Amino acid sequence: MNYLIAGFGPAGAHAATAIREADPQARIRVFSADPHPFYFRASLPWYVLDRISSDDLWAVPKGHWEALRVEHIPRPLISIDPGGQTVTDSEGLEYRWDRLLLACGLSPARLGCPGENAGQVVGFGTLEDAVRVRELCQQGGRAVITGGGVRALSLAWVARRMGVDVTLLVPEAGLGAPWLDAAGSHQLFRRLADDGVEVRLGERVTSVESQGGRVAAVGTDRGKGIACRWVGVGVDGPPQLALAGSAGLAAGPRFGSSGGELQVDGRLQTGAPGIFAAGDGCAVIHDGHRLTCGGWQAAATQGRVAGINMAGGDAVYEACRHYHAATLYDLPMTLIGAWDAEGDAEVTTNPRAEGFRRLVFRDGALIGAVLLGDRRHANVLRRAVEMGVKVRGHELQMLRTDVDLNRLLRPSGEYHLY
Amino acid sequence: MGILRETLREKVATGLAACIGCRECLRVCPVAPPSLRIADLNQATSAGDPPQGEIARFAAECTQCGLCVPVCPTGLERDAMVLWLRSRMDPRPREYFRLETFGPGKSVGRKVGVAVHNLKNRGRLGQLAQHADKRSLQPADTLFFFGCTIFSETGMAAKVLDIADYLKTGYEVLGGLTSCCGWGHYMAGDLTRAEEMMAHVAGRIGKVAPREVVVSGSECYAALSRIAAVYDTPFTPVTVSSWIRRNLHRFPLRHFAGTMTFHDACHTSRKLGEGEEPRRVLRQLGAMVEMPLSGAAAPCCGHHQFGVNPEQLLKLRRDRLDMAADAGAQRMVVECVHCQEAFSPVAVKGEVEVVSLVDLIHDLIIADSGPTPQPVHFSAPVPSNDGSRVPAEGA
Numbered sequence: 099m100n101y102l103i104a105g106f107g108p109a110g111a112h113a114a115t116a117i118r119e120a121d122p123q124a125r126i127r128v129f130s131a132d133p134h135p136f137y138f139r140a141s142l143p144w145y146v147l148d149r150i151s152s153d154d155l156w157a158v159p160k161g162h163w164e165a166l167r168v169e170h171i172p173r174p175l176i177s178i179d180p181g182g183q184t185v186t187d188s189e190g191l192e193y194r195w196d197r198l199l200l201a202c203g204l205s206p207a208r209l210g211c212p213g214e215n216a217g218q219v220v221g222f223g224t225l226e227d228a229v230r231v232r233e234l235c236q237q238g239g240r241a242v243i244t245g246g247g248v249r250a251l252s253l254a255w256v257a258r259r260m261g262v263d264v265t266l267l268v269p270e271a272g273l274g275a276p277w278l279d280a281a282g283s284h285q286l287f288r289r290l291a292d293d294g295v296e297v298r299l300g301e302r303v304t305s306v307e308s309q310g311g312r313v314a315a316v317g318t319d320r321g322k323g324i325a326c327r328w329v330g331v332g333v334d335g336p337p338q339l340a341l342a343g344s345a346g347l348a349a350g351p352r353f354g355s356s357g358g359e360l361q362v363d364g365r366l367q368t369g370a371p372g373i374f375a376a377g378d379g380c381a382v383i384h385d386g387h388r389l390t391c392g393g394w395q396a397a398a399t400q401g402r403v404a405g406i407n408m409a410g411g412d413a414v415y416e417a418c419r420h421y422h423a424a425t426l427y428d429l430p431m432t433l434i435g436a437w438d439a440e441g442d443a444e445v446t447t448n449p450r451a452e453g454f455r456r457l458v459f460r461d462g463a464l465i466g467a468v469l470l471g472d473r474r475h476a477n478v479l480r481r482a483v484e485m486g487v488k489v490r491g492h493e494l495q496m497l498r499t500d501v502d503l504n505r506l507l508r509p510s511g512e513y514h515l516y
Numbered sequence: 517m518g519i520l521r522e523t524l525r526e527k528v529a530t531g532l533a534a535c536i537g538c539r540e541c542l543r544v545c546p547v548a549p550p551s552l553r554i555a556d557l558n559q560a561t562s563a564g565d566p567p568q569g570e571i572a573r574f575a576a577e578c579t580q581c582g583l584c585v586p587v588c589p590t591g592l593e594r595d596a597m598v599l600w601l602r603s604r605m606d607p608r609p610r611e612y613f614r615l616e617t618f619g620p621g622k623s624v625g626r627k628v629g630v631a632v633h634n635l636k637n638r639g640r641l642g643q644l645a646q647h648a649d650k651r652s653l654q655p656a657d658t659l660f661f662f663g664c665t666i667f668s669e670t671g672m673a674a675k676v677l678d679i680a681d682y683l684k685t686g687y688e689v690l691g692g693l694t695s696c697c698g699w700g701h702y703m704a705g706d707l708t709r710a711e712e713m714m715a716h717v718a719g720r721i722g723k724v725a726p727r728e729v730v731v732s733g734s735e736c737y738a739a740l741s742r743i744a745a746v747y748d749t750p751f752t753p754v755t756v757s758s759w760i761r762r763n764l765h766r767f768p769l770r771h772f773a774g775t776m777t778f779h780d781a782c783h784t785s786r787k788l789g790e791g792e793e794p795r796r797v798l799r800q801l802g803a804m805v806e807m808p809l810s811g812a813a814a815p816c817c818g819h820h821q822f823g824v825n826p827e828q829l830l831k832l833r834r835d836r837l838d839m840a841a842d843a844g845a846q847r848m849v850v851e852c853v854h855c856q857e858a859f860s861p862v863a864v865k866g867e868v869e870v871v872s873l874v875d876l877i878h879d880l881i882i883a884d885s886g887p888t889p890q891p892v893h894f895s896a897p898v899p900s901n902d903g904s905r906v907p908a909e910g911a
Contacts, residue, residue, distance in 0.1 A: 112533065138537030138554075140590075150539045157537060159555050395590065398533035423534060423591040432591060473591045474789075 100194055101408060102185060103128040104175045104341060105201035108394050109377030109401030111136035111157065113199050114168045116405025124409070126167065129187060131174040132224055135163055140394050140424075142228040143252045146235065147259055155225065174202075178345035180370045197408040200342055200360065200368070200375040201401060205335030209244065213306030218313035218328035222253045231330070235260035239327035242316050244303055246273040250332025251286075251427040254295055257330070264295045265324055267316075269302040269333065274426050274470070277433060281446055282454040282470050286426055293427070303329065337379025345370055350381065364414040366404035374408055376400035382415055387436045393422035417465075421480055429471045435483035437466035445493050455497050462490035478503040518711040519746060520702060521603075528600045531592035532562050541584035541594040546815060546832055547577045547825070561597045566606040575601040576609050576824045579832070580703050581782050581816030602705030611822040612704045618664050618696035619713045630693050637667055644674045649692030656688035659726035659751070661740060663717070664700075665733050665853045666691030670860070672732050672853045675878040676756060682881045683763055688724045695720055697739035699783075703820040714739060718747035725751075732756045732874065734781035734852035735820075741788070755784050757794035757851045760877055764797060767877060768884040772802040774846035779807075779836065779859070780814035781852035794851045794873050801876055807843045817850075817858035833862040840868045847871055 101117050103110045106128045114126050128135075137155045144150045163170060173187045184192050207221045208214060218234060221227045234241070235257055243254050246268035254264045272283030273290070290297050298318075305317040306329055315325045339349050342360050347368050349358025364384030366374045377397035382389045399415065406413040417436040424431050441458035453471035457464055457479075463486045467479050479496070482489060482503075495501050535558055542548040542557075552574055560571040567575050575598050584594040617629065630649055638645045648666055660680065662673040666689075673691060680687055698713025721729060721743070729744075729751050731737045740753035760767075776798055778791075785791025791811055798804050809815055815836055818829045837859065840848040847869045850856045859870040 108533070138535075140536035141538045144538045144540070149543070150537070154537060154539055154553060154555075156555055157558075159553070159559050162555075162559065394536055395530070395534040402533070421530065421534075423589075425589040430589065430591065476591055 099124045099196045101126045101197050102193060102195040103199045105203055106130035106136050107203050108398035109201035112398045112401035113405035116402045117409045118166045120409035120411055127169045127171055129171045129173060129175045133172045135170045143256045146228050146232045146256045175341055180345045198373045199404055201377045202338035202341060203378040205338050207331040207333050207335045209303055209331055211304050216306050216308050216313050219306055221331045222249050234328040235262050237327060241328050241330055242324050242326040243330035243332050245332030246270055246275060247334055248424050253330045253332045255427050258293055266295055266297045267301045267303060268299050271300050277468055281449040284449055285454045285470060289429055290427055365407045366400055366415055374404040376404040387417035387439055389417045389420055389436055396420060396422045430473045432469040432473055432476045434480050435466040437468050439466055441465055445497055447497055457496055462488045464489055472499050474499045475503045520711045521707045524596055524600055527593050527596040531597045532558055534590040534592040536590055538589060540587045544583045544587050547828060548574060561601055566604050567601045577821055579816045579818045580820040582787055586812055599705055603707050609824050611824050615701055615704055618693055620694045620716045647689040647691050649694050653723040654688050655725050656686060657727045658685055658687040659724045659729045660687055660689045661729050661731045662691035663736055664693055664696040668853050670853055670856045672872055672874050675874045676732055679877055683766055690720055697736045699735035699739040714743050718743045718749045721749050728752045728754045730754045730756055730759045732853045734783040738783035757873055761793050761797050767880050769800055775803045775805055775844055776847045776849050777805050777807050777840045777843050777845035779848050779850045779855055780810055781855050782816050786812060786814055797873060798849060805843045805845055807839045817855045819854040819858055833859055837863055837868050849873055
């Protein structure tokens with residue numbers, strides 16, 4: 099069997115591993131625009147801060163992919179012929195496939211305004227970006243960073259740790275969209291303000307102005323100029339859907355963001371036979387839930403599910419198994435289950451309380467949760483979601499971090515953290 | 517597959533997917549070698565083979581303190597992942613063999629071994645000996661669970677019962693080699709044996725049908741919490757600190773001279789967030805200072821390294837006592853019997869004294885009512901294999 103994988107992030111890497119486990123004879127090829135094989139992109143902030151070396155960035159030991167007989171082709175795929183079961187790469191070379199995984203993730207972020215190609219405008223998605231960010235941070239001064247999600251906030255956190263003054267321009271009305279509502283955004287806003295980050299909500303960069311070949315300022319849609327030495331592009335680009343589009347796979351609207359996303363079923367299969375998709379830019383439709391994918395762990399888990407199914411197995415990515423833990427600036431955030439689903443009941447922490455929690459219930463069971471600032475009980479809530487435990491009457495208690503949730507939920511099963 | 521193994525397997529699968537390689541877990545780890553790479557560690561964790569070389573050594577030296585967990589930006593439990601490695605170690609470190617003497621067993625040899633062990637310790641235990649591995653248990657609202665720590669040379673079990681007698685509490689006692697809670701076996705990666713032992717203890721507790729079970733060991737508390745959650749044994753596990761705090765108004769309180777500090781035990785005050793209970797008691801007993809690393813950041817006494825690297829353990833323990841001294845404390849108070857076993861022999865005379873919360877309360881009631889029958893005294897430490905003097909832990 100010929101397995102082709104487009105993208106060598108967590109989804110692609112875990113899919114390749116799962117395929118090899120199931121099919122020792124398979125030929126597995128992974129294509130990527132990034133010249134490097136799978137590495138810990140999410141650790142780039144620690145790399146910039148020199149807390150890990152470049153050797154630590156490699157997600158698997160040296161020789162791992164060779165030992166697994168997984169071929170890495172450092173070129174992106176540009177088109178699919180679903181009928182002929184072939185793909186074409188950026189050099190026009192054609193490859194046959196029996197099973198194909200689309201794990202392309204999101205497009206490189208762009209400002210989309212005049213002056214965006216200046217040398218001091220930098221993204222934060224690749225190793226090369228991180229090297230550049232480190233150089234720019236070492237020059238001090240002020241940086242303008244755009245975006246209000248994980249990437250922008252990581253970049254802002256790194257810049258502050260390196261003594262850079264930061265202005266964060268957030269195009270949305272709040273921080274941490276779409277995960278956080280106004281109350282959660284407010285918590286995050288306070289944290290950033292305490293750390294000296296100037297946050298401007300609902301404002302975007304409209305131009306980058308340079309003097310003497312160096313970035314000097316940005317203009318914004320509120321007509322203000324902000325003097326700065328460099329610009330960090332922290333907004334996520336839209337999902338890379340051109341390859342899927344070439345196979346006639348239509349994208350649906352993307353939850354809480356612009357652009358479309360590729361819809362797959364619980365087995366991570368697209369509408370086209372033999373073509374699967376996983377990771378950022380996908381939405382899983384399963385058991386009445388529509389779950390926007392994304393995030394490192396979710397992509398890795400989805401990649402594994404897709405790999406098992408591509409190799410003839412039968413695995414399902416259920417919304418209740420969805421788990422994504424990340425850090426927004428320096429506050430831990432956890433997404434559990436169908437956190438973005440419509441429930442019939444919802445409870446949220448008091449906006450003035452420390453930390454933020456939103457729990458979504460349906461038919462008396464917890465179906466999803468968003469936690470910010472305190473990860474206590476995340477495992478218990480996760481298990482409650484997975485087991486569909488009826489918790490009616492305990493909704494408000496479940497918001498509290500000082501309640502022994504194990505004990506509260508014990509009558510319904512095995513919840514202990516150990 | 518047992519529940520322990522299945523739960524651990526799930527955590528490992530989640531952790532492997534969640535790891536972003538930031539290395540924060542290894543940065544705070546007191547025993548990880550600087551050369552250790554996350555990629556190698558993850559690879560060994562996901563592999564089915566026994567760990568080798570540097571990874572195997574690290575897995576054996578891990579103290580399971582859990583400092584790696586709160587620093588992880590993705591919330592994965594690296595300690596559980598290392599435990600998974602431990603469960604696959606082959607050969608197992610010889611230091612683990614001591615654990616084989618704990619827990620129930622049906623063979624004649626096993627029963628004779630337990631009887632001989634208890635006979636040897638009869639004189640030292642005094643009245644406590646009647647409870648060691650006794651067959652008959654009576655129903656009671658309060659059960660004092662000592663497990664294998666009934667033999668601890670700290671004498672904590674006897675002092676706890678002295679305090680209970682002072683309070684005129686009715687109780688039953690469960691202790692001995694055969695009623696070890698199994699947490700040590702779990703921490704050593706022997707998941708099957710640990711599950712058997714917890715099931716056995718659940719059955720024994722069921723005979724007493726207590727409302728609450730008071731425990732003096734941090735890991736016993738973790739084990740009992742799990743037993744209460746998993747098995748059909750509706751009791752509430754209570755740390756001895758909570759039990760003391762609840763009865764504080766009944767003791768003849770006085771201030772002890774000098775300044776005290778508190779060492780947080782991993783499985784109670786640190787991992788389960790119950791560090792405020794002992795502190796509430798201590799504030800009634802004298803002046804208190806906090807060490808710079810306390811609460812969730814407190815280092816571990818190293819009990820669950822099982823003495824694999826004695827030099828490393830000695831350093832961990834000395835560093836902690838130095839920290840207490842630097843904070844200006846004359847006494848470092850512990851709540852867990854294993855912490856006391858770990859630190860007491862290392863404490864240099866004249867510097868920081870290591871005492872348990874139970875010791876302090878026991879002193880109060882002795883002063884109030886005179887000695888109760890045959891309190892057990894801390895006996896001379898026995899030499900350990902590293903040349904330092906370490907008491908036999910739990911036995």
